[in-house]
Amino acid sequence: QQQVKQSPQSLIVQKGGISIINCAYENTAFDYFPWYQQFPGKGPALLIAIRPDVSEKKEGRFTISFNKSAKQFSLHIMDSQPGDSATYFCAASDSNTGNQFYFGTGTSLTVIP
Amino acid sequence: ETGVTQSPTHLIKTRGQQVTLRCSSQSGHNTVSWYQQALGQGPQFIFQYYREEENGRGNFPPRFSGLQFPNYSSELNVNALELDDSALYLCASSSGTPGTDTQYFGPGTRLTVL
Numbered sequence: 001q002q003q004v005k006q007s008p009q010s011l012i013v014q015k016g017g018i019s020i021i022n023c024a025y026e027n028t029a030f031d032y033f034p035w036y037q038q039f040p041g042k043g044p045a046l047l048i049a050i051r052p053d054v055s056e057k058k059e060g061r062f063t064i065s066f067n068k069s070a071k072q073f074s075l076h077i078m079d080s081q082p083g084d085s086a087t088y089f090c091a092a093s094d095s096n097t098g099n100q101f102y103f104g105t106g107t108s109l110t111v112i113p
Numbered sequence: 114e115t116g117v118t119q120s121p122t123h124l125i126k127t128r129g130q131q132v133t134l135r136c137s138s139q140s141g142h143n144t145v146s147w148y149q150q151a152l153g154q155g156p157q158f159i160f161q162y163y164r165e166e167e168n169g170r171g172n173f174p175p176r177f178s179g180l181q182f183p184n185y186s187s188e189l190n191v192n193a194l195e196l197d198d199s200a201l202y203l204c205a206s207s208s209g210t211p212g213t214d215t216q217y218f219g220p221g222t223r224l225t226v227l
Contacts, residue, residue: 036218041220044218045218091155097169100171101205
């Protein structure tokens with residue numbers, strides 16, 4: 001059973017556009033929601049993370065929107081650049097039971113110059 | 114500050130063999146988690162070690178085993194390799210402090226089973 005569902009599977013955006021990736025979860029015990037960026041042949045790198053006590057977190061061009069009642073969260077990449085082309089994973093964890101992360105299936109983002 | 118390192122980078126084994134993968138955690142981190150990432154998929158949790166003790170395990174068979182050493186580095190051992198074990202194996206370290214959950218990943222070991 002997939003604990004975290006991610007969409008879309010792939011995304012093509014023009015340079016300067018907004019990239020939006022969505023994730024949904026079922027386990028209401030999850031209390032930490034990070035987003036990771038992964039380039040081919042590399043390990044995932046933490047991009048930005050949010051806890052359910054806030055509805056939005058922004059770091060530079062990256063914003064997480066969090067909807068606790070809907071059990072959904074999303075990543076918005078503003079002014080998308082070709083260098084943002086990578087695979088993005090959302091994840092969730094329950095800090096009370098350990099640091100096991102449940103990852104989504106990933107979104108392959110391509111930003112066209 | 115030294116990041117998470119893993120060795121080897123690539124490895125080719127044949128079915129039935131055994132393999133050991135190694136991970137050095139980030140400085141100051143006492144928790145190491147191992148993940149398997151199949152091609153085109155998200156990482157799947159194998160197990161976690163906290164202060165040398167196993168602290169949680171995912172849905173992987175017992176032929177996947179691990180160790181954590183006093184310096185918090187870790188090993189992942191896989192016995193009786195199967196073709197489906199071909200994947201990128203990722204190690205992630207964290208501080209283990211409650212409320213500080215950020216996991217930092219290494220570059221991974223690419224295992225190919227023939």
